[in-house]
Amino acid sequence: MNSSTIAPVEHAREEGLLARLGRALDRPQVLVWLMLGPAVLYIIAFVGFPFILAIALSLSDATIGDPSLDRYVGLANFAAVMRQDAFWIALRNSLLITAASIGLLLVLATAASELLVYSFRGKRLFQVLFILPWAMPVSLAAIAWLWLLDSQFSPVDWVLVQLGLLGPGSPLGPFSHLYYLGRPWLGIASLVVADVWRMLPLATIIVLAARLSIPEERFQQARIDGAGFFRILFRITIPALRPMLIVAILFTSLLIIGEMGMVEILTRGAPGHATQVLPYWAYLKGIQSGSLGQGAAIALFLFPFLLVAAVLALRAAYRSPEA
Amino acid sequence: MSVLTLRALSKRYGRIQAVDGVNLTSGEGELLAILGPSGSGKSTIMRLVAGLEMPTSGDILIDSKSVLGIPPKDRNVAMVFQSFALYPHMSVRDNILFPLVARKVPKPLRQPKLDQVSRMLGIEDLLDRRPTRLSGGQQQKVALARALVRDPELFVFDEPLSSLDAKIRSQAQAELRELHDRTGITMLYVTHDQIEALGLADRIAVINQGRLHQVGTPRELYMDPADLFVAGFVGTPPMNLLPIDDDTIAGLRPEHLRLASTASAAGDYALDLEVTVNQLEYLGSEWLAYGTVHSGLPEQGEPQQVIARLPAGTEPPFSTGDRCRFVGTHQDVRWFDRNTGKRKPAAVGAVA
Amino acid sequence: MSGRILRRVGFFLGIGLLGLFAIIPVLWALITVFKASTDLYVFGPNPFLFNDPPTLDHLVILFKNTNFPVFLKNSAIVGVCVVAITVLLSVPAAYALARLTGGWGERSGMAIFLVYLIPPSLLFIPMYRIVVWLGLANTIWSLVVVLPTITIPFCTWLLLGFFRAIPRVQDEAALLDGCGYFGAFRKVVLPQVWPGIGACMVFAFSLSLGNYIYAATFITASSQRTVTAGVPTELIRGDVFYWSELMAATLVVAIPLAIAYGLFFNYLVGGFRSAEEALTGR
Numbered sequence: 001m002n003s004s005t006i007a008p009v010e011h012a013r014e015e016g017l018l019a020r021l022g023r024a025l026d027r028p029q030v031l032v033w034l035m036l037g038p039a040v041l042y043i044i045a046f047v048g049f050p051f052i053l054a055i056a057l058s059l060s061d062a063t064i065g066d067p068s069l070d071r072y073v074g075l076a077n078f079a080a081v082m083r084q085d086a087f088w089i090a091l092r093n094s095l096l097i098t099a100a101s102i103g104l105l106l107v108l109a110t111a112a113s114e115l116l117v118y119s120f121r122g123k124r125l126f127q128v129l130f131i132l133p134w135a136m137p138v139s140l141a142a143i144a145w146l147w148l149l150d151s152q153f154s155p156v157d158w159v160l161v162q163l164g165l166l167g168p169g170s171p172l173g174p175f176s177h178l179y180y181l182g183r184p185w186l187g188i189a190s191l192v193v194a195d196v197w198r199m200l201p202l203a204t205i206i207v208l209a210a211r212l213s214i215p216e217e218r219f220q221q222a223r224i225d226g227a228g229f230f231r232i233l234f235r236i237t238i239p240a241l242r243p244m245l246i247v248a249i250l251f252t253s254l255l256i257i258g259e260m261g262m263v264e265i266l267t268r269g270a271p272g273h274a275t276q277v278l279p280y281w282a283y284l285k286g287i288q289s290g291s292l293g294q295g296a297a298i299a300l301f302l303f304p305f306l307l308v309a310a311v312l313a314l315r316a317a318y319r320s321p322e323a
Numbered sequence: 324m325s326v327l328t329l330r331a332l333s334k335r336y337g338r339i340q341a342v343d344g345v346n347l348t349s350g351e352g353e354l355l356a357i358l359g360p361s362g363s364g365k366s367t368i369m370r371l372v373a374g375l376e377m378p379t380s381g382d383i384l385i386d387s388k389s390v391l392g393i394p395p396k397d398r399n400v401a402m403v404f405q406s407f408a409l410y411p412h413m414s415v416r417d418n419i420l421f422p423l424v425a426r427k428v429p430k431p432l433r434q435p436k437l438d439q440v441s442r443m444l445g446i447e448d449l450l451d452r453r454p455t456r457l458s459g460g461q462q463q464k465v466a467l468a469r470a471l472v473r474d475p476e477l478f479v480f481d482e483p484l485s486s487l488d489a490k491i492r493s494q495a496q497a498e499l500r501e502l503h504d505r506t507g508i509t510m511l512y513v514t515h516d517q518i519e520a521l522g523l524a525d526r527i528a529v530i531n532q533g534r535l536h537q538v539g540t541p542r543e544l545y546m547d548p549a550d551l552f553v554a555g556f557v558g559t560p561p562m563n564l565l566p567i568d569d570d571t572i573a574g575l576r577p578e579h580l581r582l583a584s585t586a587s588a589a590g591d592y593a594l595d596l597e598v599t600v601n602q603l604e605y606l607g608s609e610w611l612a613y614g615t616v617h618s619g620l621p622e623q624g625e626p627q628q629v630i631a632r633l634p635a636g637t638e639p640p641f642s643t644g645d646r647c648r649f650v651g652t653h654q655d656v657r658w659f660d661r662n663t664g665k666r667k668p669a670a671v672g673a674v675a
Numbered sequence: 676m677s678g679r680i681l682r683r684v685g686f687f688l689g690i691g692l693l694g695l696f697a698i699i700p701v702l703w704a705l706i707t708v709f710k711a712s713t714d715l716y717v718f719g720p721n722p723f724l725f726n727d728p729p730t731l732d733h734l735v736i737l738f739k740n741t742n743f744p745v746f747l748k749n750s751a752i753v754g755v756c757v758v759a760i761t762v763l764l765s766v767p768a769a770y771a772l773a774r775l776t777g778g779w780g781e782r783s784g785m786a787i788f789l790v791y792l793i794p795p796s797l798l799f800i801p802m803y804r805i806v807v808w809l810g811l812a813n814t815i816w817s818l819v820v821v822l823p824t825i826t827i828p829f830c831t832w833l834l835l836g837f838f839r840a841i842p843r844v845q846d847e848a849a850l851l852d853g854c855g856y857f858g859a860f861r862k863v864v865l866p867q868v869w870p871g872i873g874a875c876m877v878f879a880f881s882l883s884l885g886n887y888i889y890a891a892t893f894i895t896a897s898s899q900r901t902v903t904a905g906v907p908t909e910l911i912r913g914d915v916f917y918w919s920e921l922m923a924a925t926l927v928v929a930i931p932l933a934i935a936y937g938l939f940f941n942y943l944v945g946g947f948r949s950a951e952e953a954l955t956g957r
Contacts, residue, residue, distance in 0.1 A: 026855035032775040035767035039827055042764060043790060046802075046824045051793050053801035108693075115689050126690060128937030130697050135933040137885035137903045140925040144700040147707065147918050153715070155703055155722045197696065205940075209947030244951050251788065258794030261887040265907060279796030286800050287892065299797040306792055314786075375847050395850040408848035412866045425853035425862070469852070 057296035064290040077297035081285075087298065090269075090276040094302070097188060097277065098257045101195045102249055108196065109203035109248065110238070113211045116204065134201035142265035145194045149180035149266075156180075184274035187267050191275060194262055199252045206251065210244030211237065243317040250313045257302065278302060325349055325387070326477055326509040327372065332381035333533075334367050341367040343533035344381070349511065354503050356512040356524035360556070364533040369479050369513045373402050386476055396425075401470035405482045407462045409454035415465050416450040422473045440468040443505075459487045460495060467502065478510040484519060496523060517557050521545070529553050547657075548574070551664040554657065560611065563629045564659070565594070565620055571667065572659040577611070577632035579655035582640070583648035594651035595619050598629060600643050609635045617646065701929070704922035708733055715919065733919035742897050743924055746905035749815050750884050750928075753901055756819040757883040758876050761826040766872065768827075769834035770860055774846060787835075790828040795888045798824075806893050817893040818901065822886055826879040833878070836949025837871030838864065874942040877935045884928070902928055 025034065053069075058078070061071040081087050112130075116123075133141065148154060157177050160166035167176045180190045214237065222232050238245075260279035263269060269276035269284075278298060286295015327349040334342040342364045349355045359365040370376045372383060374395035383390050390398050410418050419440065423433045441447045444464045454462060463483060470478060483499070484492050500523055503510055514520055520527050521541040529536045529544065529552070537549035548554035554562045554574045563575045573594060583595075596619035604611040609632060616627040631649055633639055641647050658667040706723060707715065714727035737743050795802075802821055803812075811817035841864055849859035890904035897909060906924045910917050936943075 023855070026857050028775050028856055031856055032771050035771035035775070039764040039768035039831060042823065043827065046805075046821060047790060047793055047798065050798045050801040050805060053804070054797055057801060111689065112693055115686060115693065118686070120686075120690070124937065126694055127940040128933050129694050131936045131940060132701055132929060132933040133697055135881060135936045136701075136925065136929040137881075137887065139885075139887040139903045139907055140928060141700070143907060143921050144704050144925050147916075147922060148700045148703050152718075153722070158722050197700070200697070205943055206947055209944050210951050212944070213948055213951060244947075247951075251791075254791055254794065258796045260796050279794070282796065283799075283888075292800055296800055299800070303792070303797065307789075310789060310792055373847075373851060375850065394855070395847075396853045396855065400851065402848070402851050404844045404848060406842065406844055408842065408844040410845060410848075410863055421849075421862075422852040425849070425858065469848075473852070 054296045054300060057292050058300050060293050062292040064287070064292060073293070077293045078301070081294050081297050081301070086273040086276055086281060089273045090278045090281040090298075091301070093188060093276060094257055094278045097191055097195065098253050100192045101199065101256050102253055104192070104196045105199055105203045105252055106245065106249070108200055109207045110233075110241070110245075112200065112204040113208035114233070114237070116208050117211055130204070131201045133197050134199070136198075138198070138259060138261040139265060141198055142194070142262050145190070145197075146181070146266055149190055151177055151179050151182060154178075154180070181267050182271060184271060187271075187275040191262060191266060194266065195256050195259075198262075199256065202255075203248050203252050206244055206248040207241060210241045214240045246313050246317040250310055254306065254310075257306070326351055326385065327355075327511065328382075328384040328387070329368070329372075330382040330384070332368065332371060332383060333379050334364075334371060334376065335379045340533050342371065342378075345530070345533075345535045347528055347535060347538065349509055350525070352507045352509055353525040354500070354510045354512060354523060356514060356520040356527045357530055358514060358517055358520040358527050358556075359530035360515055362532075363515075363530045365513045365515075365530050366481065367533075368530070369402075369481055369511065372477070372511065373400050373479055374398050399473075399476045400479060401473055401475035401477070402479045403463075403466045403470050403481065403483050405486055407454075407466040407486070409457075409462055409465055409469075411454050413454075414450065415446070415452050415454065415457070418454065418465060419450075419468045419472055422469060426473075436472050440471045443471070443502075444468050460491050463487065463495060471506070475508065478508050480510065480512045480514075482514050482516075483512075485514075485516070499523065518559060521557070527557075529556065531556075545576075547666075549666055551659050554659065560630045560632070562657075565616070565627050565629070566623055566661065567658075568621060568661075570661050572661050573651075574657040574659060575651040575655060577630045578634075579651055580629060580631040580649050581651070582631075582633075583650050584640075591653070592650040593653045593656040594649075596629070596649045597646060598631075598649050599646050600641055603639055603643055609633060610637070610639050612639060612641075614647075614649075701926070704926055707919050707922040708926060710919065712919065733917075734923050736917075737920045737923045737927075741920065742900070742905060742909055743902075743920075743927075745898055746900055746902040746909075747927075749899060749905075750901040750903075753815050753818045753822065754880045754883050757822045757826060758879045760819070760823045761830050761879040762872060762876065764823065765827050765830040765834055765875065766865075769831045770838050770864065772831070772835050773838035774843070774860075774864075775856075787828050787832045790824075795825065795886070799888050799892050802889065803892055811893075813894050813896050813899060815894070815899055815901070818883070818886070818889060821889055821893075822883045825886060826882045829882065830875040830879055832950065833875055833943075833946040834868065834871055836946040837868045839949050839952075840945075841867055870939075870942055871946070874939040874946070877939050878943075881932050881936065884932070 025031065056069050059072060059074060060069045061073045061076075062069055120126075136144070148156065154177070157166060160172065160178070161176050164170055166172045166178065168174050172178065178186065181187050218236055218240070219232060222236055227235065258279055260277065260283055263275060263277045263280045264283075267275040269280055273281075278301065282295045282299035285298055286292050289295075325348045327347075329345050329347040332342055332345045332347075333340070345364075345368060347355075357365045357368060367376065371378050372385075374390065374393065378391070385398060385400065409415075410421065413421065416437065419437055420433055423436060428436075437450075438447075441450060444467055446461065446464050446468060449457065449461060449465065454465065457465065463486075466483075480499075484495055487495055496519060512520070512524060521544075524541060526538060526540055527544055528538045531552050537544060537553045539547070544553060544557050548557065548562075551564065551572065551574075555564060558576065560577050563577060563580060565573045565575070567573050575594060580594075597617040598614035599617055600612050600614045602613040604613070612631045612633065614629055614631070616629055620627060629649070659665065660667050706725075709729035709731070710725060711727040711730045711732070714725065720726050806812050806817040806821065809817075809820070811820060845863050846859045849863040850856070854862060884901070885903060887903045890901045891908075894900050894904065897905065900908070902924070906921065910921050910924065
């Protein structure tokens with residue numbers, strides 16, 4: 001600059017210790033550790049370390065009365081656990097409920113995201129209502145469903161009676177109440193409905209995000225080519241959504257399969273063990289019955305399968321041709 | 324005294340050699356263009372100069388001092404990015420003041436600088452707007468202002484015109500040149516557009532695959548290309564490159580491929596071709612003729628395509644399908660070694 | 676023309692059904708809260724109508740005669756602390772992953788979620804022992820220390836998407852303009868992700884509020900309990916369910932949370948979009 005009013009900028013650098021330290025730290029190589037370190041260390045300390053502990057517990061003979069880890073019993077806990085009928089029922093139920101929920105969720109979330117692509121009057125309010133199931137803490141949501149499906153006062157029963165579907169001489173049975181939470185398969189169905197209700201907002205958001213990323217031209221081209229609604233849905237939308245559908249399946253199944261609050265409050269695993277699930281069974285065995293080793297073994301049982309499934313799912317999503 | 328010197332500069336990413344032993348010196352106050360196709364390494368060189376990347380080997384000297392290891396903020400280099408990189412959460416005024424604030428320039432000195440650069444670029448009435456509310460041309464000016472406010476030694480431009488609409492590009496180009504002439508700051512201008520480089524730069528450095536092919540004035544590059552790459556890259560339409568024998572390729576600019584009947588000197592031509600005209604293109608200011616060579620060149624595998632540019636204002640005395648005789652004089656033809664690609668003084672033997 | 680009308684009707688029918696599905700339990704809870712007990716535990720009449728006049732008694736009982744206010748207070752304290760810890764740890768971590776770690780950091784987004792493969796229902800047994808060892812059992816501080824394990828991965832992932840959405844050139848421009856690397860983060864990138872940080876705070880608060888397993892296992896004393904663990908245990912005395920009070924408790928917690936979530940709905944969608952772009956390599 002020929003006519004500058006100030007001299008080229010000179011920084012008055014304080015070469016004090018603090019300033020020098022600041023400069024030394026202000027390099028990408030150092031900053032990574034400083035910024036990433038705390039979170040990573042925290043997770044290692046409070047997730048990694050307890051996880052190792054859980055494995056150790058499952059291989060030991062610890063109980064609540066005597067929680068020391070020094071008695072190594074190998075896989076005896078796992079063997080003992082697998083001899084319990086309740087375990088297999090719990091395993092079956094965990095997988096069944098998760099699979100059924102996922103199936104329903106995929107359909108409903110895709111449908112919901114198709115609707116939420118558009119803006120409409122009152123969408124804000126709708127979003128608040130729509131996300132309520134996810135916003136509600138699990139235990140409180142379970143209580144709400146407990147009341148809604150109460151064996152005596154459920155309004156659902158009342159509506160069914162009014163519609164003539166329930167009551168003497170009607171298709172769903174002679175009583176004027178369905179014991180949603182007291183019968184084995186009805187109980188499982190109720191758990192599925194409650195889980196789908198709870199997870200639908202999250203699943204929808206995941207799918208909606210992917211749906212919004214599909215370029216509009218693709219749909220316009222399809223419409224010009226003469227495709228109708230369903231053809232577009234199945235030939236264009238769903239293939240494009242594939243990676244995120246896989247992600248949605250992954251997240252929601254992890255969240256459903258690991259949740260114990262729903263079962264504990266809604267059915268307590270009853271009748272008998274008919275609606276038992278793995279995490280609740282682990283809790284009952286570990287904390288209530290006191291045998292920590294077995295509890296840990298039950299809780300750990302699915303982990304290797306979930307890990308493999310998760311890695312496979314992520315790889316399938318990454319390799320998706322959708323770009 | 325040169326502002327910028329690159330010495331054997333190299334940068335390697337894993338297996339890829341992005342920059343390969345580049346030596347370059349800029350003159351004080353010159354507008355030096357670094358021209359090359361995408362992937363040629365020109366952007367890498369720019370980032371190395373700015374300090375956003377570290378070289379694998381070699382040295383960079385700004386103002387005769389090595390800047391290796393010096394962070395970007397201390398190099399006195401200003402950069403204007405292709406996307407302008409304005410801070411969207413700040414007003415234009417705050418964008419321009421940001422370098423002064425970041426360097427803790429004393430407050431009373433800030434306003435005069437702001438006034439000076441905004442007046443120079445004509446953006447005084449944009450100061451309170453947000454970058455998202457500016458047109459492409461306005462954003463470019465703000466980016467320039469933000470860079471200028473620092474009084475840098477070296478100005479680096481990363482394809483500054485490519486984000487602009489074609490309509491305003493030529494005007495922006497002229498304004499850029501004018502800005503350079505007014506401030507006299509040494510400018511490094513990275514681009515893939517050779518027309519832009521030819522029009523703007525004092526000197527051009529042609530880069531391909533990390534290697535420097537030639538540095539020279541626009542005229543030197545156009546008239547005396549150092550190798551086949553430069554010959555084919557600089558100039559629109561590109562130079563006709565015709566294989567003569569196993570060792571030689573002849574290069575002739577389209578405007579030097581003349582109809583025999585209109586060629587000046589009779590007699591000894593370096594190239595004497597029978598061409599069938601395939602296509603005629605009217606560009607308003609001139610005609611271009613595209614043709615296939617029938618004879619005049621030794622038998623090669625495929626027939627050679629040539630482009631001839633007729634003198635401005637003349638109508639083509641032929642039409643498509645005609646066979647015509649086109650010639651090139653010894654003065655105009657350039658010879659290249661077919662194997663190395665480099666320029667040769669003369670062809671061995673005459674063309675049959 | 677009729678096709679278009681049909682589509683509109685279908686659209687709003689779909690919206691209506693979805694909305695209804697989402698709020699049926701809530702609607703019923705709402706009605707329950709204001710119904711007099713005499714009107715509630717009866718058979719026969721339409722349960723959706725107020726046959727006896729509506730009452731606020733249940734709300735009063737909830738706030739006066741139970742430990743609910745204490746639960747709310749505990750949950751609030753835990754929530755605020757957990758949010759603070761989460762933000763302090765997640766924001767720098769997400770920036771480091773987005774900017775400072777080269778290719779693998781940006782793509783690590785989905786891998787972060789593998790942390791959730793180890794759910795609380797697996798960890799709560801050893802976690803309880805750790806909490807005891809730290810001397811925090813039966814205090815709300817046990818939750819403050821442990822709940823960030825649930826909030827940090829998600830918030831880091833969400834913020835990663837937000838940071839990634841800001842073009843790197845802005846960081847570089849800041850570096851040339853005179854900032855150091857941390858200064859570029861502080862002055863140029865961070866101010867642009869405040870909405871994302873806001874979304875994180877909402878989610879961290881609600882994730883911490885909603886946790887049941889740790890809250891139920893670590894704390895037994897009623898006065899120290901949080902809402903999610905306290906309500907089921909306190910308001911269900913043996914076989915007696917105080918339904919109206921229970922529903923009131925549920926709604927008092929759920930409705931504000933839903934409103935907060937609703938406000939940040941679009942940011943959550945945006946976060947997933949960023950993550951998806953990283954996944955498909957766009």
